[in-house]
Amino acid sequence: DDYLPWSGIGNMKSELGDSYGAISALNKAIEINPRYAKAYYNRGNAKSGLKDYYGAIADYNEAIEINPRDESAYYNRSIAKEQIGDLKGACSDARKAVSLGDQNEANKRWIKQNC
Numbered sequence: 001d002d003y004l005p006w007s008g009i010g011n012m013k014s015e016l017g018d019s020y021g022a023i024s025a026l027n028k029a030i031e032i033n034p035r036y037a038k039a040y041y042n043r044g045n046a047k048s049g050l051k052d053y054y055g056a057i058a059d060y061n062e063a064i065e066i067n068p069r070d071e072s073a074y075y076n077r078s079i080a081k082e083q084i085g086d087l088k089g090a091c092s093d094a095r096k097a098v099s100l101g102d103q104n105e106a107n108k109r110w111i112k113q114n115c
Contacts, residue, residue: 002032002033003028003029003030003032003033003036003039004029006025006026006028006029006032006039007025007026007029007036007038007039007042009025010022010023010024010025010026010029010039010042010043010046011042013025014042014045014046014049019046019047019049019050020050022042022043022046023043023046023047026039026040026042026043026046027043030043035066036066037062037063037066037067037070037073038063040059040060040062040063040066041059041060041063041070041072041073041076043059044056044057044058044059044060044063044073044076044077044080045076047059048076048079048080048083051083053080053081053083053084054084056076056077056080057077057080057081057084060073060074060076060077060080061077064077069100070100071096071097071098071100071101071102072097072102074093074094074096074097074100074102075093075094075097075102075104075107077093078090078091078092078093078094078097078107081093082114087114087115090114091111091114091115094107094110094111094115095111095115098111
């Protein structure tokens with residue numbers, strides 16, 4: 001469980017607006033435990049915050065590969081895909097998030113308007 005403190009530091013840095021610091025800490029968590037889906041998810045969020053949407057998508061892909069039932073990873077990946085102009089992929093992921101239990105009304109409205 002040596003990766004958990006690094007994950008916690010990454011989350012704290014993210015909350016404080018230090019996306020680069022968050023990515024660095026989450027890199028350490030992933031280095032120690034490459035099967036920790038939440039670290040990829042959180043690193044994807046930090047990258048998305050920096051407008052590194054391709055990097056965010058790669059991290060969400062890893063999180064989903066490890067935990068295919070993570071509705072939040074699908075939802076956030078849909079947002080990143082929309083940002084790079086992949087509307088078809090964004091719609092697919094947004095729908096998948098809903099099918100896994102996502103209750104976000106904004107997501108449901110977005111699907112109706114865009115998919």
